[in-house]
Amino acid sequence: MFPCDSGCDGTDFNGFMHNLAGLFGFLCAIVSVFLISRRLKGDLDWSSVYTYSRIFRFAAFQGFLSWFLIAKAVGNEDLNGVFRRLFIGIWLVWAEILAIKLFTVSRK
Numbered sequence: 001m002f003p004c005d006s007g008c009d010g011t012d013f014n015g016f017m018h019n020l021a022g023l024f025g026f027l028c029a030i031v032s033v034f035l036i037s038r039r040l041k042g043d044l045d046w047s048s049v050y051t052y053s054r055i056f057r058f059a060a061f062q063g064f065l066s067w068f069l070i071a072k073a074v075g076n077e078d079l080n081g082v083f084r085r086l087f088i089g090i091w092l093v094w095a096e097i098l099a100i101k102l103f104t105v106s107r108k
Helices: 013-040 047-073 077-106
Strands: none
Touching (some): 047 077
């Protein structure tokens, strides 16, 4: 939708919107882990997944903070892509655990 400009520094409109949309997506991913894991706490069918959600909630938040503090605030752009992919990987594993649990619950 918004291709990244050279170096992804956001100097033109597309680069700026690319970075803004990406940040919004990362924040929504973190919020989703917090909101969904909080809801799982009180449900007996999903209580086994709550422990994983608590772990991934912490890991996702730490991954985002690491990306933001090390790559952005300190200015180490070499690690920027590594931390983004680490955060996305953490979120995808959590989403896969939820999907597997949803599949097993739906087959009952």
